Amino acid sequence: MIRSALFIAMLLIAGFAAGDDVTTLDDPALNQRYWALIREIRCPLCKNESIAESGAPIASDLRREVKRKLVDGASDEEIKQFLVERYGDFILYRTRFTPETWALWLGPFVFLAVGGFAFWRVLRVRRRQPLDDEPFDEGPAP
Numbered sequence: 001m002i003r004s005a006l007f008i009a010m011l012l013i014a015g016f017a018a019g020d021d022v023t024t025l026d027d028p029a030l031n032q033r034y035w036a037l038i039r040e041i042r043c044p045l046c047k048n049e050s051i052a053e054s055g056a057p058i059a060s061d062l063r064r065e066v067k068r069k070l071v072d073g074a075s076d077e078e079i080k081q082f083l084v085e086r087y088g089d090f091i092l093y094r095t096r097f098t099p100e101t102w103a104l105w106l107g108p109f110v111f112l113a114v115g116g117f118a119f120w121r122v123l124r125v126r127r128r129q130p131l132d133d134e135p136f137d138e139g140p141a142p
Contacts, residue, residue: 030070037066037076041083042091050093 025031035052041062043054051059051066062083069079083091095101 025067025070033076034067034070037070037079038063040080040093041066042093044087044091 025034038052039050041051043049043051043056043059043062045056045058046054049059051062066079069082074082080092084096089095089098089101095104097105
């Protein structure tokens with residue numbers, strides 16, 4: 001009985017400790033910017049979660065840092081630039097178009113154009129080939 005009560009108490013304490021990071025700002029516009037930003041920033045530890053979703057300690061630190069910078073009057077771009085300088089382009093879910101990432105953005109279009117050109121060439125060559133008038137011989141019937 002004591003063990004189960006202790007276990008429930010530990011779960012409640014862990015729940016409160018994890019929930020202490022939920023932030024709402026007094027200014028609704030600032031609060032909206034905050035939530036939009038933390039959904040756009042990738043957790044450096046989890047890799048596939050935003051810092052809004054992540055429970056990692058570094059995500060909690062980044063949420064506090066974003067909040068502090070917003071309250072200090074930093075723009076969204078300034079906050080993103082600060083995080084990119086610190087963690088690299090990977091920290092942003094929407095990668096910027098820079099000389100380092102041009103292949104990431106333009107690569108699919110280049111491959112689509114090359115594939116389309118190859119498909120067009122194959123069709124063009126096949127149109128010029130004569131059709132066989134002979135029926136296909138399947139060999140002797142079983």
